[in-house]
Amino acid sequence: MTEKTQSTHQDAEVHVVKPPVYLAIFFALLVLTALTTGISFIDLGVFNAVIALAIACLKASLVVLFFMHIHYSSRLLKLTVAAGLFTFMLLISLTMTDYISRAWGMF
Amino acid sequence: MSTIVSLPDQSTAKLPAKSYLNQEYGLKSWLLTGDHKRIAMLYLFSITFFFVIGGVLAGLIRLELLTPPADLMATDTYNKVFSMHGIIMIFLFLVPSVPATIGNFLIPLMVGARDLAFPKINLLSWYLYMGGGLLVLATMVLGGVDTGWTFTTPLSTHYLNTHVVTAAMGIFLAGFSSIFTGLNFIVTIHRMRCPGMTWFRLPLFVWGHYATSIIMILGTPVLAITLVLVALERTMNIGVFDPSKGGDPLLFQHLFWFYSHPAVYIMILPGMAVISEVISTFSRKRVFGYTAVAFSSVAIAVFGFLVWEHHMFIMGVSQYSALVFSLLTMLVAVPSAIKIFNWSMTLYKGSITFETPMLYAFGFIGLFTIGGLTGIFLATLGMDVHLTETYFIVAHFHFVMVGGMLMAYLAGVHFWWPKMTGRMYPEAISKTAAVITFIGFIVTFFPQFILGYLGMPRRYAAYPADFQVLNVFSTAGASILGIGYLLPMLYLPWSLKYGEIAGDNPWQATGLEWQIQSPPLTENFSEIPIMDHEAYDYEWLANKTHHEVQTVG
Ligand code: HEM
Ligand SMILES: [Cu+2]
Numbered sequence: 001m002t003e004k005t006q007s008t009h010q011d012a013e014v015h016v017v018k019p020p021v022y023l024a025i026f027f028a029l030l031v032l033t034a035l036t037t038g039i040s041f042i043d044l045g046v047f048n049a050v051i052a053l054a055i056a057c058l059k060a061s062l063v064v065l066f067f068m069h070i071h072y073s074s075r076l077l078k079l080t081v082a083a084g085l086f087t088f089m090l091l092i093s094l095t096m097t098d099y100i101s102r103a104w105g106m107f
Numbered sequence: 108m109s110t111i112v113s114l115p116d117q118s119t120a121k122l123p124a125k126s127y128l129n130q131e132y133g134l135k136s137w138l139l140t141g142d143h144k145r146i147a148m149l150y151l152f153s154i155t156f157f158f159v160i161g162g163v164l165a166g167l168i169r170l171e172l173l174t175p176p177a178d179l180m181a182t183d184t185y186n187k188v189f190s191m192h193g194i195i196m197i198f199l200f201l202v203p204s205v206p207a208t209i210g211n212f213l214i215p216l217m218v219g220a221r222d223l224a225f226p227k228i229n230l231l232s233w234y235l236y237m238g239g240g241l242l243v244l245a246t247m248v249l250g251g252v253d254t255g256w257t258f259t260t261p262l263s264t265h266y267l268n269t270h271v272v273t274a275a276m277g278i279f280l281a282g283f284s285s286i287f288t289g290l291n292f293i294v295t296i297h298r299m300r301c302p303g304m305t306w307f308r309l310p311l312f313v314w315g316h317y318a319t320s321i322i323m324i325l326g327t328p329v330l331a332i333t334l335v336l337v338a339l340e341r342t343m344n345i346g347v348f349d350p351s352k353g354g355d356p357l358l359f360q361h362l363f364w365f366y367s368h369p370a371v372y373i374m375i376l377p378g379m380a381v382i383s384e385v386i387s388t389f390s391r392k393r394v395f396g397y398t399a400v401a402f403s404s405v406a407i408a409v410f411g412f413l414v415w416e417h418h419m420f421i422m423g424v425s426q427y428s429a430l431v432f433s434l435l436t437m438l439v440a441v442p443s444a445i446k447i448f449n450w451s452m453t454l455y456k457g458s459i460t461f462e463t464p465m466l467y468a469f470g471f472i473g474l475f476t477i478g479g480l481t482g483i484f485l486a487t488l489g490m491d492v493h494l495t496e497t498y499f500i501v502a503h504f505h506f507v508m509v510g511g512m513l514m515a516y517l518a519g520v521h522f523w524w525p526k527m528t529g530r531m532y533p534e535a536i537s538k539t540a541a542v543i544t545f546i547g548f549i550v551t552f553f554p555q556f557i558l559g560y561l562g563m564p565r566r567y568a569a570y571p572a573d574f575q576v577l578n579v580f581s582t583a584g585a586s587i588l589g590i591g592y593l594l595p596m597l598y599l600p601w602s603l604k605y606g607e608i609a610g611d612n613p614w615q616a617t618g619l620e621w622q623i624q625s626p627p628l629t630e631n632f633s634e635i636p637i638m639d640h641e642a643y644d645y646e647w648l649a650n651k652t653h654h655e656v657q658t659v660g
Contacts, residue, residue, distance in 0.1 A: 076297070087325040090412055095361045098416065102425040 015072040025066045032059050111389070111460050111615050114531060120608035122529045126626040141226030142629055147212035148527070149233050150203060155596070157199040157240060162592065164192035169551075169582040175575055177568035185568035186253035187269070191246070193256030194274060198281050199240050201512055202370065205377035206323075207236070207288055209519045210316045212527060214292055216620035216627065217310050219301025219636045224294040232287035235280050242277030246270045255566065257367070260348040260359040264340040271341060275334040282327045285373070289323030292316050301619075303638035310618055310642045311400055315380025318404035322369045322376075322411065330366035333359065360422060364415035372411040374508055375475075376404055378515030379446055382468050385518050386450050388616040389465040390457025393643035396449045403442035410439045420491045429488060436486035443479050447472060462614070463534060466541035467518035474510025474548065478503055481556065496566075499559025505552045517544070517595065524599065525609030529625045532602040536594060544591030550584025617648050 036055050044051060065071040070081055114120075127144045130136075137145055167188050171179040180188070211229065215222055223229050246252050252274040254263040263271050296317050300309070337359070339345045346352025348359045387394045394400055416424060416432035450472060459465070481503045484490050494500065521541075525531050554577040559565075563574050570578070612621040619636055620627075640647040 083321075084325060087412065091329065091362075091365050094413065094416070095358075095365075097428040097431060098357070098361070098424045100425075101427040102423075104425065104427060 015069065017066070017069070017072070021066060025062050028062060029059055109460055110462065111391070112462060112531075112534070112613055113610075113615060114607055114613055115610040117607055120610065122608060123624045123626070123628075125628060126529065126624065127629045128528075128626050130629045139230070141222065141230060143211050143215055143223045143226065143229060144527070144627065144629075146229050146233055147208050150207040150211060150236070153233070153237060153240065154200050154203055154208065157195050158592075159596075160244075161192055161195040161200055162589070164188050164195070166585065166589065168192060169585040171568055172570070172578050173582045175570050175572045180568070182568045183253060186255075186566070187251035189566060190253050190255050191243075191251055194243060194252070194278065196508075197256055197370075197374070198278050199236075199243060201374040201508055202281070202285055203236060203288070204374075204512065204516045205381060205519055206292070206316060206319055206373075207232070207285075209381065209516075209523060210292065210312075210319075210377060211288070213523065213620055214295055214313060214316060215299070216623070216631055217313050217618055218296060218299055219304055219619055219632065219638060220295060220299035221630050221632065221635075223291045224299060225291050228287050229291050232284040232291070235284035235287070239277045239279070239281030239284065242273055242280065246274040246277060249273065257363065258334070258337055258359075260337065260340070260356045263337055264348055272338045275338050279331050279334050282331045285323045286327045289320035289327075292320040293324065296320075301635050301638055305638075307398065307401070308638055308640075308642050309401075311383035311394055311397065311404075312380040312618075314401040315376050315383070315404045318408035319373055319376045319380075321405075321408045322373050326366045326369040326373075326412070329362060330370070333362040333366070336362075357419065357422060357424065360419050361415070364418045365412070368415040368418065369408075369411045371504075371507070372407050374512050376407060378471065378475075378512040378519075379404070381515045381519035381522070382450065382471050383446075384616075384618065385464045385468040385522050386453050387643045388522075388614050389462055389468075390454050390459045391645055392453050392457040393641070393645070394449065395452035395455075396445075397642070399445055400449050403445045406442040407439065410435070410442070414439050414486075417486050417491075420488060421495050433486055433488050437483060440479060440483055440486075443475075447476055447479075461538075463532075463537040463541055464518045464522035466538055467514050467521065467544075470541065470545045470548075471511055471514040471518065474506050474514060474545075478506030478508075478511055481506065494559060496564055497559035498555040498563045498565055501565050502552050502555035502559060505555070510548055510552070514544070514548075517541070520595070520599070522614070523620075524602070525613050526620055526625045526627070528603055528606075529609055530602050530606030531609045531613060532595075532598050532606055536598050540591055540594035540598075543587060543594070547584050547586075547588030547591050551581050551588050552584070554578070554580045554584075615648065617643055617645060 032055050036052055039051055039055075040048075064081065070078060127142055130142075137149065140146060140149075167180070168185075171177065171185055171188075177185065211223070249270050252269045252271055253267060254269075254271060254274075258271070258275065296309070296313060336345075336347050340348055340354075344352070347354045348356050350356065383394050383400060414432055414436040416428060417436045420429050420433075481499070485494055485500065485503060521532070521537060558574055558577050558581075561574070563570055609625055611623065611625055614621070619638070622636070623632060
């Protein structure tokens with residue numbers, strides 16, 4: 001846990017994030033949005049989707065970590081977020097077992 | 108027959124002067140309440156309302172199927188009737204049934220807290236539920252929807268002109284209400300346990316609801332976004348599910364069942380949670396293998412996320428993937444079996460009595476076992492080709508959902524009714540109702556296994572004349588079942604005024620909720636309790652009663 005948490009009660013902890021941090025993150029999000037838009041004019045073949053998704057993930061992480069304060073939160077809350085990501089990973093990977101092998105032995 | 112029911116002397120007994128029911132009066136005091144017990148009551152009313160509508164629709168289905176030709180209604184009306192029946196029963200009755208009513212009422216009482224962690228979110232969840240319910244009613248009034256409760260693409264996106272979007276938005280809202288309920292439970296169970304209430308002293312009811320809440324929070328958002336995608340596909344042709352635009356209709360199935368299989372556990376875990384309490388109380392024994400039962404709930408919640416493709420075996424998914432999912436499905440039946448075995452072991456050498464909740468609980472155990480085992484049939488790849496989309500499936504899920512969850516819900520309502528209202532219902536009638544429900548259920552749904560095995564498909568208004576005898580059985584059974592459900596709707600309200608005064612602990616049960624007055628105070632406990640014994644400790648209860656008698660007398 002970070003040094004700045006003044007906890008009377010573990011979850012009621014208030015961590016005051018300074019406006020410059022918010023501004024920096026906001027700015028970073030804007031830059032990344034511009035980047036996504038810009039890069040969509042260049043054809044990178046299979047990497048079109050890969051890059052777009054990578055940037056989107058980075059942006060989502062910034063929002064979760066700073067705007068939603070997970071970076072400053074207790075381990076229990078971090079674990080909660082991890083549980084969500086884990087479930088999402090199950091959704092993607094087990095669905096992929098179908099898509100990857102659907103055509104096996106058919107052609 | 109022996110009984111453990113001990114009611115106070117009726118000539119002197121009175122309801123407590125102050126309770127959550129008479130703290131405040133007037134409609135506003137209910138509609139703006141933050142009290143988890145009052146919100147539970149709001150939910151109880153609303154889900155009963157939707158259960159009645161869903162039940163009438165079920166009656167229409169059975170009437171149509173009384174005779175082989177489609178003669179009672181047009182075939183597309185029939186499609187609408189069974190779709191609305193499924194949507195209402197699943198999303199507006201079964202999902203909130205036990206958690207939002209009994210769970211809402213009891214979780215704070217059982218962990219020794221004054222309310223849930225977020226009372227306002229709890230109230231908001233009821234309003235979202237009502238919003239969802241109204242949208243579903245609107246769908247029905249406007250002319251209905253005929254996709255089935257599964258919203259199968261491309262049928263739902265390209266081929267129908269019924270009210271798919273309205274219905275989907277209704278379910279979307281109801282989904283958020285269940286997310287909020289789950290959130291509230293998880294935070295309450297983590298943060299608000301009273302001193303001494305360690306995780307392994309929690310009643311198994313709480314463990315069951317903890318597991319359910321995990322599924323509600325992690326699964327429901329996927330359903331929400333899937334329905335939004337269906338709506339966008341319908342209105343704006345975005346093409347995620349449309350092969351002509353590079354989409355894949357099977358992707359919808361993956362997303363939908365990623366929620367809807369875990370959701371069947373939302374619809375059974377809280378029922379199992381009720382059964383643990385009832386079985387223990389009426390056999391006067393600690394639940395056998397407490398830890399195993401507790402962890403089997405969590406195991407069901409986690410492994411329930413790994414099996415969804417068993418709903419898609421014949422839809423053209425990869426055969427290799429299907430193999431894996433078939434195996435995983437069989438594994439997920441193990442924790443359910445653990446529970447059944449442990450309840451049976453609890454009964455073994457217990458001093459069993461047959462009060463109403465216990466009768467329903469016995470019904471649950473028998474019917475859920477049949478339902479679960481036929482699930483294994485369906486999980487077997489070869490069998491599934493023959494049985495899928497027939498009445499065999501219909502029988503399977505009605506055994507687990509109606510024979511399982513609905514029985515458990517009624518067990519729970521009868522078990523905690525004296526706590527919720529302070530009054531007892533007439534036991535002779537309620538026992539009769541329990542038996543009628545069981546008989547009606549078997550007569551209705553057992554023939555459907557045979558019908559399905561013989562090849563009668565589900566979701567058709569007409570069928571070959573050969574199948575009529577079994578269908579007549581099923582419709583006749585449905586009328587018996589209807590009486591079984593009607594009775595509680597009559598005698599429970601009756602008991603509110605005329606029932607005997609129940610006293611604090613009519614069943615001699617050990618839970619914290621039974622050690623306070625019935626109906627409880629708005630703040631539940633005048634002093635936060637200290638938990639100094641294990642759950643289901645009947646010796647502790649006996650000692651406590653003994654001391655009370657000595658100090659008072
Ligand atoms: C205990 C182990 C269980 C197993 C192994 C199991 C297995 C299955 C399988 C393989 C199917 C798909 C059949 C097909 O589409 O061909 C199925 C359908 C279904 N099951 Fe189960 N099941 C189990 C428990 C439950 C429970 C507890 C519930 C609900 C409370 C439930 C509700 C349903 C529903 C609603 C469907 C049909 C969905 C539809 O197509 O409309 N099942 N089950
Ligand atoms: Cu399933």
